[in-house]
Amino acid sequence: MSRLAVPKTYKLFIGGAFPRSESGRIYEVRSAAGAFLANAALASRKDARDAVVAARAAVGGWAGATAYNRGQVLYRIAELLEGRRIQFIAEIEEQEGVTHAQASAQVDEAIDRWVWYAGWADKFAQVAGNANPVAGPFFNISVPEPTGVVAIVAPQDSALLGFVSAIAPALVTGNAVVVVASERFPLSAISLAEVLATSDVPKGVVNVLTGSPAEIAPWLASHADVNALDLVGAADLEWVDLEIAAAETLTRVLRPEQGPDAAAPSLERIRAFTETKTIWHTKSLK
C-alpha cells in the first residue's frame, strides 16, 4: 500500500533561524525532468540586508574562537553531512538529474573537501604567518586574520559541492558568510543549512539566501558592511558591474570561475579572505 509523502518546505537561513522571505515571495524548483520539487524562498533586498546584519554580529565570536575550536566545529559538520549522505544524494539526483553514482560522488567529494578545510583551521596561521627579522630591537610578527563578512555567489551548476567549496574556505579563518545559493539547485543549500544549524556553528556565521543572484548580488556588492565579495558563481551575471560596485568601498573581490574545477580546494581560497596584521613591539630589558 502506498503512502502519501510529506513534502518539505524550504526556507531561508538567516541568523540561525529559518525564516520565509520577508517579501513573501517564492519560486518553483523543478527537477531536471520538469517535475515540481518544492517552492523555494525568493529572497529580497531586505533579506540580504538582514543576513549581513546577522553575519556582522557573528563575526566577533567566530573569529575570536580558538582555531582548534573552529576546526572541531567544521569537522563536526562533515560528520553530520556523512550521516545525512543518503538525503543529499537523493536531493541532488532529483535536482540535477544525474545518476545515483554521480550524485554520490558529489556528496562524497563535498564531505571530503569539508574535512580538508576543517583541518586547515589550526594550521593556516602557521603557514601564512611570519616572525619578521627587522633591523632593530623589536619583536615583529605577522598573522592572518579574517576579513570579516564575506558575500558569496555560489557556483550555479552544482547543488552541494559548489556551495561547500565556496563557503568552507571563508569559514576556516573566522569569516561570517552570506551566500546566495544556486538558483536552479537551491534545495541542497538549505538542507546543508539544517546541518549547520545542528552542528555547533554559531548562529549568523553562515546565512543562506535562495532566489535570484541577479537580483540579490548587487545589494550585497554595494553593501558598505560587506568586506569581501566572492563572485565564483557569478559568471552569468553582469559581474563587472558587481566588481565596480564593490570598488566604492574597496571591498575585496574574487572573480568568477567556471568549469568543473571552479572553487577547487586551495590555500589561496583561504588566503583571499584574510588580512595580514603585523605587530611591532619594542624589546628592552629596562
Place this chain on the structure above:
Amino acid sequence: MSFLDYAPAPESRSVLALRESYGLFIDGEFVEGRGTPFQTISPATEERLATIANANEADVSDAVAAARRAYDRVWSKMSGRDRGKYLFRIARLVQERARELAVAESLDNGKPIKESRDVDIPLVAAWFFYYAGWADKLDYAGLGANPRSLGVAGQVIPWNFPLLMLAWKIAPALATGNTVVLKPAETTPLTALIFAEILQQADLPPGVVSIVTGAGDTGAALVAHPDVDKVAFTGSTSVGRQIARTVAGTNKKVTLELGGKAANIVFDDAPIDQAVDGIVNGIFFNQGHVCCAGSRLLVQESIHDEVVERLKLRLSTLRLGDPLDKNTDIGAINSREQLERITRLSDLGDAEGAERWTAECEIPDNGFWFAPTIFTNVQTSHAIAREEIFGPVLSVLTFRTPGEAVAKANNTPYGLSAGIWTEKGSRMLQLADQLRAGVIWANTFNRFDPASPFGGYKESGYGREGGRHGLGAYLAPASSSAVSGGRGGAQRRVGASDASPALVSAAAGAEASAAGADAPAPKRVRATRSTRTAKKGAAK
C-alpha cells in the same frame, strides 16, 4: 636667541648636480615627453629646481611596450640569481649616492634632511638588499614551487616618500621577474630620475624599468593600459577607488596602499616620556605626510591633561624651517594644494568646536608651511577625527576603558595602522588582536622595515608590501600551468593542491590569470589579455 636655538647647520647642495631638465626614462634612455613639460620646485622656497617632461598616453604606451619587450626577451628568461645580482648592484649604488639622493629628496619634497638622510635613503637601500636575496628563492615564498611572474607592472606612487615608495614598488617587482613602468608624483619626480641614472650605472637591461613623469592623467593612462598585467598604487583612497573601478573586469592584479586615520592609544600605565615622543613621531614625522600617521590620539581620561601638557612642551622645542638644515624637525608642506587642504580641514576643526593649539614657530616668508597643531576636545563625529588630513595636525580624544578605546579606534572606514602604549604586555596583545588595522605599533610608532609586511584593512586598500607577503602581490601561484593541463583530464583530488589554479584575486591572495588559459574565459573579461596570458603561461 633663546637657549634652545642652534646656529644653522645646512647640508651642502654641492653634492647634487641637478640637470636643467629631465626627460622621461624609457627603454633605458632619457627621451623627450610629448606632453607639456612642468617645473618641479622646492616647497620650502618655491625656487625652481628643474624642468620635468610630461608623458602623454603615447609616451606611456611606449614605456609599456618597452617593458613588454624587456619582459619577453630578457627579464623573464633571466635566472633569479642574476636578477638578484642586479638588485644588489642597485642597492650598493643607492648607498654610494646616498648623500646626493638625500639632498635631492629634501629639496624636492621639503622633508628635513635628517629624515631623508637617516630614514628614507637607508630604507631604500635596505629594500633593494632585502628583495635582491629573494630573487633566487621564490620557490620558498609560500606560493608553491615555480611561481610565475605576472608580466608588466604599472606602478603609481605618491609624493610623501618619493624614493622610498619607488623602492617598495620596484624592488619586489624586479625580484619576482616582472618589468616595471613607474610614475612618480608630479611634485616630487627628482629622485626617481636620479634613480634612473643609477639604473644606467647598474647596466640594468633597457626597458626593465621605465619612469614616466607627469600628473594624474599620466597615471590614469598607465593604470588603464591594456598591456599592463599588474597595478600597484600608493596614494589617496579616492584615487584608489577609481583604480579599483578601472581594473574591474580585467585580468589585472591590483594592490592598493591607501589612506589611514590611525589611532594612537595611550593607557595610564604607559611610559609617558616615551609615549609623548612616540606621539610626536607618530604624527609630526614627515610633516604628518604619512598614510599611517597616528593622527587620532586616544588618551586614557585620567592622564589626558598631563599628556597634553607634556606634548605641548615637547612641540615647543621642535624646529620648523629649512629642510636642508640638520637641526630641522619640521620641514615644508609638499605643495600649495596640500597646504590648502590642511588649512581647510583645520578650520573645520575650529568650526566644529574643537580647541586648537599651535606651536609657536616662525613661519618663513616663502614656501608652504604649517606649524605643528593639536586639537583637543575632539569628538568622534568631527571631520578632523574622521578625514585624513595628511599634515601636522593631531586630534586628541579620550577613553576610559580598553573596550571604549577599541571601539573608538575601529570607528573609521580606514584600517591601516594603530599604536598602543602600555607597560602591560597582556593588555597590549589583547588590544592588538581587537584592532582592525594592518600594522600595530606597540610602545613605538612609524617603524618600517623591508622584512615587515605593511598594508591596510578595509578602505586602506588591499595587499601587503614588504616581507615575504610582499612577493605574493607580484606572483601567480605555481601550479597554474600544471593544473590547466589537468583541466581536461583527471579531476584533481582534494588535498593534492595547496595552491589555487583558478583564483583571480584582487585580495591579498595570489592571482592565476593563466587559469583563463584553458578554462572557459569568464564572461565579459575585457578580453585581449587572455590570449597573451595563455602564451606566456605556455612559454614558462
